[in-house]
Amino acid sequence: MSQDGAASGTTEETTRRYYESADVDAFYDAVWGGDDIHTGIYAHPEEPIADASRRTVDRLADRLVDRLGPGRSVLDLGSGYGGTARHLAARFGCTVVALNLSEAQNVRHRRTNAERGLDGHIDVVTGSFHDIPYGDGRFDAVCSLEAFCHSDDRERVLREAARVLKPGGVLSFTDLMAAEDAPDRTLRPVVSRLGVDALATPAFYLRELTRLGLDHADFEDHSDQLPVHYDRLTEETGRREAELRGVISSDYVDHLLGNLPLWAAAARSRQLRWGIFSGRRSA
Numbered sequence: 001m002s003q004d005g006a007a008s009g010t011t012e013e014t015t016r017r018y019y020e021s022a023d024v025d026a027f028y029d030a031v032w033g034g035d036d037i038h039t040g041i042y043a044h045p046e047e048p049i050a051d052a053s054r055r056t057v058d059r060l061a062d063r064l065v066d067r068l069g070p071g072r073s074v075l076d077l078g079s080g081y082g083g084t085a086r087h088l089a090a091r092f093g094c095t096v097v098a099l100n101l102s103e104a105q106n107v108r109h110r111r112t113n114a115e116r117g118l119d120g121h122i123d124v125v126t127g128s129f130h131d132i133p134y135g136d137g138r139f140d141a142v143c144s145l146e147a148f149c150h151s152d153d154r155e156r157v158l159r160e161a162a163r164v165l166k167p168g169g170v171l172s173f174t175d176l177m178a179a180e181d182a183p184d185r186t187l188r189p190v191v192s193r194l195g196v197d198a199l200a201t202p203a204f205y206l207r208e209l210t211r212l213g214l215d216h217a218d219f220e221d222h223s224d225q226l227p228v229h230y231d232r233l234t235e236e237t238g239r240r241e242a243e244l245r246g247v248i249s250s251d252y253v254d255h256l257l258g259n260l261p262l263w264a265a266a267a268r269s270r271q272l273r274w275g276i277f278s279g280r281r282s283a
């Protein structure tokens with residue numbers, strides 16, 4: 001993480017290139033279903049990844065619920081293919097601004113919104129959560145699912161997120177994190193694809209939410225879902241290996257088959273953490 005408050009354009013460029021590679025795009029589409037790309041909350045270990053991932057959005061929405069509804073505006077930071085934005089708009093009738101770095105994802109996001117008749121509710125904007133292009137106090141709620149792990153300046157991201165909240169507005173997000181006592185070097189091979197030096201920890205986020213003056217800063221710990229999720233991804237990739245080799249380069253399939261078990265092992269050894277944070281801006 002940069003110490004001088006300047007988020008690194010290099011990290012953003014690495015992230016953009018990662019999400020815009022044809023292999024990564026095809027993998028997310030084939031294995032997650034093209035809506036949500038984040039850790040699921042599984043009702044049972046064999047549940048489809050897409051169903052569990054959707055449950056995560058619902059659990060996050062529980063945190064925002066008094067700020068959702070017709071006339072309310074929500075900002076989704078790092079919105080991917082738009083699964084969260086569409087679900088919130090369809091279920092609650094709110095409007096959503098979906099801010100996301102990858103224009104390739106945003107093109108697909110806009111197309112899906114139009115196909116599902118939700119384009120009038122969702123504004124897909126290309127940009128970075130390090131510099132949110134909106135004035136102070138604009139949104140009733142700000143959310144993000146598993147995107148801050150890509151930041152090299154998470155203090156700045158949270159400062160930006162809190163800045164654009166209306167008084168009484170709620171920020172809620174999930175993220176992949178390291179355990180407080182996980183040595184950086186142990187996780188380095190696992191997090192290498194993210195292009196960041198280190199992951200945040202739950203204590204870091206809780207401290208920052210409090211420092212920013214958000215009330216009721218809270219962490220709902222779902223770290224026990226991580227081994228289930230990465231086991232599911234590993235199994236699914238293995239089971240569909242032949243089919244995936246038809247749409248993804250063989251090198252990338254080989255990389256996935258080697259890398260996903262590392263994530264599962266790190267999660268099982270409790271070096272990774274994951275869950276839902278929330279905090280409310282004072283009214």
Ligand SMILES: C[S@@+](CC[C@H](N)C(=O)[O-])C[C@H]1O[C@@H](n2cnc3c(N)ncnc32)[C@H](O)[C@@H]1O
Pocket residue numbers: 012015019035036037038077078079080081082083084099100101102105127128129130144145146147148150151
């Ligand atoms: C794991 S994906 C999650 C996508 C989406 N939130 C979801 O749950 O389906 C991470 C997302 O963060 C976005 N992202 C990473 N860095 C970003 C930045 N600096 N500003 C905006 N979006 C960013 C990527 O484009 C990618 O879509």
